Amino acid sequence: MGREKSIYNALVDIVGEDFVSNEPEDLYLYSRDGGTTKPRGVDYVVVPKTVEEVQQIVILANREKVPITPMGGGLTLNGLVIPVHGGIVIDMKRMDRIIEVNESSRYVVLEAGVSQGALLSYLRKNHPDLQHSMPEAPSIATVVGNILIRGHGSLSQCGDNSNMLNGMEIVLPTGEICQVGSCSASPHWFGKGPLPDLAGLFIGWFGTTGIVTKASLRLYPRPEKRDMVLFVTQNPDLIPELVYKLTQTRIADNIGMMEQEKPEYMKGYQFTGVIISGDSEEEMDYKRKVLDKIPQTCGDGENKVTLLGEIPPSSKERFLEEPPFAAVAADFRKGGGFQYCAIMMPIEKVPEAWRRGIEIAHNNGMLFQCANQVMSAGHEVMFGYNYSFNRADEEDAERARKAMQETNKLGLELGGIPWKADLQAQKEIVEKMDPNTRELMKKVKKLLDPNGIMNPGNWED
Ligand SMILES: Cc1cc2nc3c(=O)[nH]c(=O)nc-3n(C[C@H](O)[C@H](O)[C@H](O)COP(=O)(O)OP(=O)(O)OC[C@H]3O[C@@H](n4cnc5c(N)ncnc54)[C@H](O)[C@@H]3O)c2cc1C
Structure with missing residues (x-):
């Protein structure tokens, strides 16, 4: 045979x-x-x-x-x-079981194939007071896949989804089944415990160090009311100050920023959307009032932040539903192709990333569209450049490919790190890396995966 x-x-x-x-x-x-x-x-x-x-x-x-x-x-x-x-x-x-929801310690233990949509509807039905940080990705994306690439969701101000990880079960590349986090020494999956943090051996590694089969993710209280307050600027230089002021208030669940050149009336405007939530109208009103004051404290006469206020009722469902409309809007080129590349960067680099992103899109004959997420109370920003293209048109795909490569290079030049990096960007990151860190990565990989069977080609220099 x-x-x-x-x-x-x-x-x-x-x-x-x-x-x-x-x-x-x-x-x-x-x-x-x-x-x-x-x-x-x-x-x-x-x-x-x-x-x-x-x-x-x-x-x-x-x-x-x-x-x-x-x-x-x-x-x-x-x-x-x-x-x-x-x-x-x-x-x-097929590994799609939701194994346990612990309401008092607020976590869920699930298998690696559980999708974002399945977890969302399970919680809505069985634990309506709890929520997880739901990404804008199409709902068939898995919870574990998102954790493993440091994805982010609707509660991005609490951190990215890897920070919300309590523990994992992994099949190591040599076949042993192993647990990390409190579950390695306790029946409870409540946290990583005061233990060496071995979860880092699997997060950001793109499946090159093991196969995660179960994970425990933190859940959060789900308030009854949610709303979005919008700000607009016409100068990206104002964004770092705006974000600083917004995050100082500690009242946002999520802060996103975007610009797109179509429809025409949106061109040249940077929108910042702040999601707030609460259990009563009084709480929501208080939060709205705090946000109302932000424009007075940012910018000056000509360079100003304008409060657009609450989004109109007709758009609420579109913006506030989970996952929001971004997943649908991604295909605005109507060719089914979507290249969503992003750079994690410090907030102070955002204005330059914004301007040069516009140049990259235009130089490649594309429209500029960005969707950015402020993470963990402003500690970092995921700057997302969207290149929508027609899959049936190889020239269009090539333009998007080239724009992505230039974007990744720009990100590295600005001191950021490409997120969910493709092979080319992985290579560029590794080349820029401290040589001892590079060696450490090689040693970890060799130790865990001596036969080099796990997703080979990734994170190799
Ligand atoms: C329109 C659109 C909007 C998006 N919005 C967001 C967003 O708001 N936030 C966000 O974070 N992301 C977003 N994304 C990106 C992405 O879809 C999500 O991050 C998604 O959650 C990734 O999960 P996945 O199951 O598709 O992972 P996959 O692509 O299947 O896998 C991701 C990586 O993890 C590895 N992997 C997967 N499962 C395992 C496992 N069990 N064990 C070991 N390794 C594994 C894979 O080998 C791969 O390297 C968006 C994507 C699109 C198309």
């Missing part, structure tokens, strides 16, 4: 015939994503149901020296779940 056939048969023995495929029409879907990454080959896709099945697949991959790429919703868009060297894609979506 050929090697290919024997790997296929071994996978069938592990998960059953219905959950493994090497058929071209199935592999087609796994060889590409919604972004500009060119398709790459996949040999098998397997969809396990249990941690033991994941373990058996990893043991098989070590024996056969075949690469494994773990995949959640596959919505990161930068080719991170498209294997670089072929092999097996492990699609985690």
Whole structure:
């Protein structure tokens, strides 16, 4: 029997015939994503149901020296779940159990295939007083995939979703099942505990150090009322001061900033949307009043921040529903292609990032559109540049690809770090990195994954 056939048969023995495929029409879907990454080959896709099945697949991959790429919703868009060297894609979506919600300690324990939408509706139905920090991503994105790339959501002022992680169960690249966080020494998944923080061995590694099978995520009180207050500026230089003043108030759940050149009347305006929440009208009114005063304290006569106030009732559902309309609006080019690249940066770099982002879009014949998130009370900003393109038009895709590469270079030049970096940007980050940090990453990788089977090609220099 050929090697290919024997790997296929071994996978069938592990998960059953219905959950493994090497058929071209199935592999087609796994060889590409919604972004500009060119398709790459996949040999098998397997969809396990249990941690033991994941373990058996990893043991098989070590024996056969075949690469494994773990995949959640596959919505990161930068080719991170498209294997670089072929092999097996492990699609985690069947591991979809919500195992426990602890109301008093406010956390959920779930399997790695649980989607954002599934968690949202489960909480709405069973624990309506609780919420998680819901990203604007399409709701089939997984909770774990988002945690692992330092994603952010509707409670971004409490931190990014990796900061809200309490612990994880992981199948290590050598097949051992291991836990990190309080759950490693207690039946309770309430926090990382006063332990060495081993979660960092898996966050930001793009599936190159293990396969997360369970995670515990913090939940937060869900107030009855939510609203958005809008500010507008016509000069990005005002943004750092505006954000500083807003975050000093400590009343926002979420702060987002955006600009887009279409429709025409939006061009040249930077919008800052502040989400506030509360349990009574009095609380909401108090928060609105605090925000009303912000423009008086920012800018001067000509350079001013204008309060647009609450968004009109007709738009409320659009902006306040979870996930909000951004996920739908992404495809404004109507070609199904969306390259969403972003740079994590300090707030003071935002004005330059804004201006030069406009130049990059225009130089590549594209419209400028950015959607930025203020994280953790202003400690950092995720500056997101959106390049919507027509997937059927390779020239259009190439423009978006080039714009993304230039954006990543700009980000590094400004002292930021590209978020969910594609292969090219990973290489550029690693080149810029302190050589001892680079060596440390190599040692960690070698120690955890001695056969180099986990998503190889990523984070390599
Ligand atoms: C329109 C749109 C809007 C978006 N808005 C947001 C937003 O507001 N906030 C935000 O944070 N993101 C956003 N995103 C980006 C992205 O979709 C999300 O971050 C999403 O949550 C990623 O999850 P995923 O399940 O798709 O991850 P995937 O793309 O499947 O995986 C991400 C990475 O983690 C690895 N991985 C996945 N599962 C595992 C596992 N179980 N074990 C080990 N490694 C694993 C993969 O190999 C990959 O490297 C948006 C995307 C789009 C298209």
